[in-house]
Amino acid sequence: xxxxxxxxxxxxxxxxxxxxxxxxxxxxxxxxxxxxxxxxxxxxxxxxxxxxxxxxxxxxxxxxxxxxxxxxxxxxxxxxxxxxxxxxxxxxxxxxxxxxxxxxxxxxxxxxxxxxxxxxxxxxxxxxx
Amino acid sequence: xxxxxxxxxxxxxxxxxxxxxxxxxxxxxxxxxxxxxxxxxxxxxxxxxxxxxxxxxxxxxxxxxxxxxxxxxxxxxxxxxxxxxxxxxxxxxxxxxxxxxxxxxxxxxxxxxxxxxxxxxxxxxxxxxxxxxxxxxxxxxxxxxxxxxxxxxxxxxxxxxxxxxxxxxxxxxxxxxxxxxxxxxxxxxxxxxxxxxxxxxxxxxxxxxxxxxxxxxxxxxxxxxxxxxxxxxxxxxxxxxxxxxxxxxxxxxxxxxxxxxxxxxxxxxxxxxxxxxxxxxxxxxxxxxxxxxxxxxxxxxxxxxxxxxxxxxxxxxxxxxxxxxxxxxxxxxxxxxxxxxxxxxxxxxxxxxxxxxxxxxxxx
Numbered sequence: 001x002x003x004x005x006x007x008x009x010x011x012x013x014x015x016x017x018x019x020x021x022x023x024x025x026x027x028x029x030x031x032x033x034x035x036x037x038x039x040x041x042x043x044x045x046x047x048x049x050x051x052x053x054x055x056x057x058x059x060x061x062x063x064x065x066x067x068x069x070x071x072x073x074x075x076x077x078x079x080x081x082x083x084x085x086x087x088x089x090x091x092x093x094x095x096x097x098x099x100x101x102x103x104x105x106x107x108x109x110x111x112x113x114x115x116x117x118x119x120x121x122x123x124x125x126x127x128x129x
Numbered sequence: 130x131x132x133x134x135x136x137x138x139x140x141x142x143x144x145x146x147x148x149x150x151x152x153x154x155x156x157x158x159x160x161x162x163x164x165x166x167x168x169x170x171x172x173x174x175x176x177x178x179x180x181x182x183x184x185x186x187x188x189x190x191x192x193x194x195x196x197x198x199x200x201x202x203x204x205x206x207x208x209x210x211x212x213x214x215x216x217x218x219x220x221x222x223x224x225x226x227x228x229x230x231x232x233x234x235x236x237x238x239x240x241x242x243x244x245x246x247x248x249x250x251x252x253x254x255x256x257x258x259x260x261x262x263x264x265x266x267x268x269x270x271x272x273x274x275x276x277x278x279x280x281x282x283x284x285x286x287x288x289x290x291x292x293x294x295x296x297x298x299x300x301x302x303x304x305x306x307x308x309x310x311x312x313x314x315x316x317x318x319x320x321x322x323x324x325x326x327x328x329x330x331x332x333x334x335x336x337x338x339x340x341x342x343x344x345x346x347x348x349x350x351x352x353x354x355x356x357x358x359x360x361x362x363x364x365x366x367x368x369x370x371x372x373x374x375x376x377x378x379x380x381x382x383x384x385x386x387x388x389x390x391x392x393x394x395x396x397x398x399x400x401x402x403x404x405x406x407x408x409x410x411x412x413x414x415x416x417x418x419x420x421x422x423x424x425x426x427x428x429x430x431x432x433x434x435x436x437x438x439x440x441x442x443x444x445x446x447x448x449x450x451x452x453x454x455x456x457x458x459x460x461x462x463x464x465x466x467x468x469x470x471x472x473x474x475x476x477x478x479x480x481x482x483x484x485x486x487x488x489x490x491x492x493x
Contacts, residue, residue, distance in 0.1 A: 036162040038446040039424050039453075041475075057475075059424050061161045061446050062356050083422070 172277025319365025
């Protein structure tokens with residue numbers, strides 16, 4: 001799936017849906033804003049989160065950024081490579097920079113996510129403010 | 130927000146601007162890590178005009194400076210600089226600063242931006258009774274720092290002054306781009322470098338900054354913001370007022386006994402510090418590394434033997450050393466190198482150990 005087919009949240013996270021698994025990462029805009037990622041705290045596999053819960057965080061040299069569960073469910077896989085190579089998030093935010101995968105039950109929770117085009121518009125809106 | 134005279138240059142260079150202690154300054158240009166590592170390997174240029182400059186002038190200028198600072202200004206000579214503390218009567222810090230000796234009746238004090246008003250008022254209150262004029266010249270001076278292995282090489286393209294004759298912690302008067310300057314071999318990064326001070330209009334100041342950046346390219350020197358300024362000083366084990374030193378910890382507790390000269394005449398805080406030296410301190414500022422995954426940051430709780438004791442005074446991921454480092458106050462019996470403790474990071478207690486400072490030392 002091309003990243004332009006991903007869904008995006010207002011928290012600058014992307015969601016790639018395959019069956020009942022949602023893979024999550026941060027957008028290219030977000031990685032640029034954050035700067036060099038030096039540390040990623042991955043959510044524990046097996047933990048469950050409600051939609052909107054802070055479940056992970058990413059740190060640059062100067063800042064800590066929370067990541068939120070875009071959908072309720074159980075964390076079934078995390079990208080362990082990020083422990084040694086957190087910079088993958090900067091170099092390839094939509095591919096090797098994926099962060100965690102959630103197995104969800106309620107697909108309706110994905111309805112408020114934006115398409116790539118809508119997210120781009122949303123970003124332009126912020127820039128314009 | 131206040132703007133330094135270099136301000137326009139930051140916008141031209143597309144710096145990411147923030148409000149720093151009321152000043153419109155760049156936190157970064159190309160990125161904190163890149164800027165930090167450039168300073169360590171080639172060089173960086175900083176606008177530090179927000180810093181304060183206070184001049185003591187008069188027959189008793191030395192006595193006035195001696196009374197309110199910790200170090201021995203009588204040991205200075207014209208052209209020499211030392212690092213010192215502006216002390217409370219309890220031997221704690223009002224600020225840390227540099228004292229430049231101009232001559233026997235004139236001293237130039239460089240203080241932190243956030244403390245200019247406070248320091249100036251304090252200095253007048255505590256040492257104004259000596260026969261001395263104390264003038265706040267902060268608004269007049271532009272200050273630019275060029276730091277790193279190629280710093281001196283770059284500045285020498287802009288001045289006829291032979292920079293190799295300026296030893297570390299010394300200064301001279303010279304012309305940079307034809308403008309009168311104080312040129313000092315000082316810095317807040319742990320690298321060789323210079324800091325220049327001059328009075329000019331905005332056009333001249335911004336222009337000089339842009340020219341330094343332009344000519345800097347051939348030396349791998351880039352503009353650097355406040356973000357990297359902080360990570361550089363921390364990696365070099367240098368304290369920051371408001372974080373690691375403040376008005377509730379003494380000079381001795383901060384591990385800065387080397388800027389305390391108890392044998393000089395009377396000065397604010399002397400009796401408290403003499404007593405403390407005799408009795409011994411009960412806590413001390415130490416450098417630490419995390420021994421488990423995480424990054425410690427200012428304000429995070431510090432646990433000793435499982436109990437909350439203090440907070441992280443400064444902490445970051447060190448871009449050059451590539452590890453999480455920080456400073457905190459620990460009980461005196463827990464300060465030896467290797468001594469283990471914990472830092473609370475969100476809901477976890479992460480292992481840490483005391484290490485020697487500075488974390489980074491440049492090869493001479």
